[in-house]
Amino acid sequence: MATVTNPSAASTGSLTAKALREATFTAVMTFLMFALFIGLKTDQNMRNELILVPRWGMLAILVVIAFVGRFAMVAWLQPWRTASKAAKSAAPTVDEDAGFVKRNFSKLAILALVLYPPIILWIFGVQGSLKYIDNFGIQILIYVMLAWGLNIVVGLAGLLDLGYVAFYAVGAYSYALLSINFGFSFWILLPLAGILSAFWGIILGFPVLRLKGDYLAIVTLAFGEIIRLVLINWQDVTKGTFGISGIPKITLFGIPFDASPNGFAKMFHLAPSSAYYKVFLFYLILLLCLLTAFVTIRLRRLPIGRAWEALREDEIACRSLGINTVTTKLTAFAIGAMFGGFAGSFFAARQGFVSPESFVFLESAVILSMVVLGGMGSLTGIAIAAIAMVGGTELLREMDFLKHVFGPDFTPELYRMLIFGLAMVFMMLVRPRGFVGTREPTAFLFERKAVSGAFTKEGHG
Amino acid sequence: MTAETLLKVEGVETFYGNIRALAGVDVEVKKGEIVSLIGANGAGKSTLMMTICGSPQARTGTVTFDGQDITRMPTHHIARLRIAQSPEGRRIFPRMTVYENLQMGASLDNQKYFQEDVEKMFTLFPRLKERQFQRGGTLSGGEQQMLAIARALMARPKLLMLDEPSLGLAPLVSKQIFAAIKLLNEQQGLTVFLVEQNAFAALKLSHRAYVLVNGSITMSGSGAELLANPEVRAAYLEGGAH
Numbered sequence: 078m079a080t081v082t083n084p085s086a087a088s089t090g091s092l093t094a095k096a097l098r099e100a101t102f103t104a105v106m107t108f109l110m111f112a113l114f115i116g117l118k119t120d121q122n123m124r125n126e127l128i129l130v131p132r133w134g135m136l137a138i139l140v141v142i143a144f145v146g147r148f149a150m151v152a153w154l155q156p157w158r159t160a161s162k163a164a165k166s167a168a169p170t171v172d173e174d175a176g177f178v179k180r181n182f183s184k185l186a187i188l189a190l191v192l193y194p195p196i197i198l199w200i201f202g203v204q205g206s207l208k209y210i211d212n213f214g215i216q217i218l219i220y221v222m223l224a225w226g227l228n229i230v231v232g233l234a235g236l237l238d239l240g241y242v243a244f245y246a247v248g249a250y251s252y253a254l255l256s257i258n259f260g261f262s263f264w265i266l267l268p269l270a271g272i273l274s275a276f277w278g279i280i281l282g283f284p285v286l287r288l289k290g291d292y293l294a295i296v297t298l299a300f301g302e303i304i305r306l307v308l309i310n311w312q313d314v315t316k317g318t319f320g321i322s323g324i325p326k327i328t329l330f331g332i333p334f335d336a337s338p339n340g341f342a343k344m345f346h347l348a349p350s351s352a353y354y355k356v357f358l359f360y361l362i363l364l365l366c367l368l369t370a371f372v373t374i375r376l377r378r379l380p381i382g383r384a385w386e387a388l389r390e391d392e393i394a395c396r397s398l399g400i401n402t403v404t405t406k407l408t409a410f411a412i413g414a415m416f417g418g419f420a421g422s423f424f425a426a427r428q429g430f431v432s433p434e435s436f437v438f439l440e441s442a443v444i445l446s447m448v449v450l451g452g453m454g455s456l457t458g459i460a461i462a463a464i465a466m467v468g469g470t471e472l473l474r475e476m477d478f479l480k481h482v483f484g485p486d487f488t489p490e491l492y493r494m495l496i497f498g499l500a501m502v503f504m505m506l507v508r509p510r511g512f513v514g515t516r517e518p519t520a521f522l523f524e525r526k527a528v529s530g531a532f533t534k535e536g537h538g
Numbered sequence: 539m540t541a542e543t544l545l546k547v548e549g550v551e552t553f554y555g556n557i558r559a560l561a562g563v564d565v566e567v568k569k570g571e572i573v574s575l576i577g578a579n580g581a582g583k584s585t586l587m588m589t590i591c592g593s594p595q596a597r598t599g600t601v602t603f604d605g606q607d608i609t610r611m612p613t614h615h616i617a618r619l620r621i622a623q624s625p626e627g628r629r630i631f632p633r634m635t636v637y638e639n640l641q642m643g644a645s646l647d648n649q650k651y652f653q654e655d656v657e658k659m660f661t662l663f664p665r666l667k668e669r670q671f672q673r674g675g676t677l678s679g680g681e682q683q684m685l686a687i688a689r690a691l692m693a694r695p696k697l698l699m700l701d702e703p704s705l706g707l708a709p710l711v712s713k714q715i716f717a718a719i720k721l722l723n724e725q726q727g728l729t730v731f732l733v734e735q736n737a738f739a740a741l742k743l744s745h746r747a748y749v750l751v752n753g754s755i756t757m758s759g760s761g762a763e764l765l766a767n768p769e770v771r772a773a774y775l776e777g778g779a780h
Contacts, residue, residue: 387642397591401614
């Protein structure tokens with residue numbers, strides 16, 4: 078509409094009138110709708126009689142919110158959106174030169190992560206750093222690694238896996254059981270846990286070879302639950318819901334992180350503190366993450382990675398081009414599972430305790446939503462999503478000032494799922510392809526050109 | 539023609555569950571020929587093509603390619619014998635770039651001739667060169683068909699099988715596609731097995747042709763013969779503006 082895109086004085090007046098009209102209508106509708114739901118509440122009085130408690134104040138607040146919201150929407154938001162849309166389509170698409178930060182984003186991000194522990198130690202001191210390095214740093218990086226691992230299965234090969242946490246569990250229990258029962262060190266068990274998880278990935282892969290989409294999702298969901306139930310019920314081995322505790326810590330090539338004479342702190346003449354172990358764990362998981370990213374990026378350029386992406390696009394075309402879809406699918410499951418296993422064994426070593434409660438379906442869902450929210454196939458986007466989701470949870474825990482607003486019973490982290498749900502709905506409306514919707518082509522003749530997200534189908538990287 | 543036989547289909551019967559889609563089909567394609575298969579909707583044209591590729595596999599009968607029995611081979615092995623197939627509906631990879639699509643076609647080779655072949659494809663279909671950074675899915679129908687053929691050719695096939703290359707294309711664009719097929723056949727001696735609804739264009743192009751009706755071959759002969767055949771004219775040619 079021309080009147081909206083070029084608002085003149087006359088049309089502004091009519092716009093306000095229109096907004097007022099619509100807002101009033103909305104307010105009346107809200108009043109009618111909520112009058113019985115919110116305005117009146119049934120309750121019991123002292124004599125156990127049913128009484129009606131009017132809540133007109135709350136009803137009034139809702140009506141006012143609806144009025145103001147609709148008014149703002151019609152008067153400002155909608156004209157602004159049409160105007161910005163028109164401006165976007167009018168402006169020629171300039172291939173602007175990406176800035177320094179944008180071009181070197183991943184290098185800068187890695188540098189920032191490497192410098193993170195020393196800076197935190199410097200700012201908050203040795204003891205004060207624990208929270209930031211452990212809760213924010215290590216916790217987030219574990220999820221980044223899990224999400225990147227799942228990205229191979231979901232983002233690249235297009236196999237919707239709802240039971241990814243099963244491989245995380247296999248890795249964690251492999252480390253826990255083998256280190257406690259046989260005394261193997263972390264450095265031997267890390268690859269072993271990866272191999273065992275990859276093996277389970279293949280075991281899952283075989284029965285689901287013919288399945289796709291929704292059906293595949295259901296079977297993988299069931300697989301995740303089976304693993305969890307086995308962990309709960311095979312009590313001779315896994316100790317059931319009690320979990321396994323006393324899992325040995327990781328050593329730095331034989332140097333343990335404890336207060337013993339040949340421990341890390343004594344050896345380097347530092348005051349004994351658990352913070353050094355956390356810093357060490359931080360760098361270890363950072364390395365594992367980088368390994369995951371490196372392998373993913375390399376694989377995408379190799380025939381197997383391209384076969385995964387082609388498989389995601391069209392299975393029949395793949396077969397007619399001579400790609401063995403069976404091995405392609407199985408390798409995707411196996412390699413994705415392997416990284417889940419690495420993350421799992423790291424998790425077990427870091428916690429010192431594993432129980433089936435850490436491997437519930439919600440974990441799979443959270444990891445999957447990181448992949449989807451970040452933009453399938455995009456490592457940067459997924460990392461941002463992981464930081465937002467895990468960091469957001471930790472931040473909510475910190476928000477003690479909210480207790481002064483809402484009273485001492487208010488626990489912000491209970492609202493975490495509500496906030497995430499809303500944030501996700503909002504994100505998917507605004508950026509349906511995830512944070513990073515562009516996909517970097519792996520093959521190019523003369524120059525590399527990212528393909529704009531505008532050309533991608535929704536929900537695909 | 540006295541050229542040696544490249545593809546031989548003998549007495550092939552293919553079933554979808556209990557439904558017999560092919561009832562004993564015999565087809566032969568010799569080296570350097572363009573052979574087309576025409577027929578109405580549901581005659582089994584695409585089924586025959588898919589059966590040659592091993593999905594679904596023939597229940598009875600044999601498919602021989604280059605002297606080798608491929609009846610019971612898995613599809614990806616058949617493709618590695620350099621039978622390139624451009625399946626019905628083109629089936630390009632929509633979210634991969636044109637260039638990546640071509641690379642997928644060459645994945646059988648050890649990529650030695652890759653650059654050379656890509657250049658060849660860009661000469662054959664200059665439109666693809668313009669569009670090489672675009673996603674496959676953003677191409678027009680004709681460009682997608684060109685890409686599908688180019689992708690199939692990247693494997694340096696001995697036999698190129700095309701399923702309905704003119705499907706959904708404007709007459710001018712399908713003319714271009716047929717011209718490209720003819721060019722490939724004349725210049726490089728490429729053997730082509732073509733499944734087409736557009737009987738007129740297909741018969742004009744091919745050396746020999748088969749007519750498939752309800753799962754069995756009812757007629758065969760040279761393209762010109764069939765074009766002149768009154769039965770073929772009545773069933774597949776008359777009534778359309780050509």
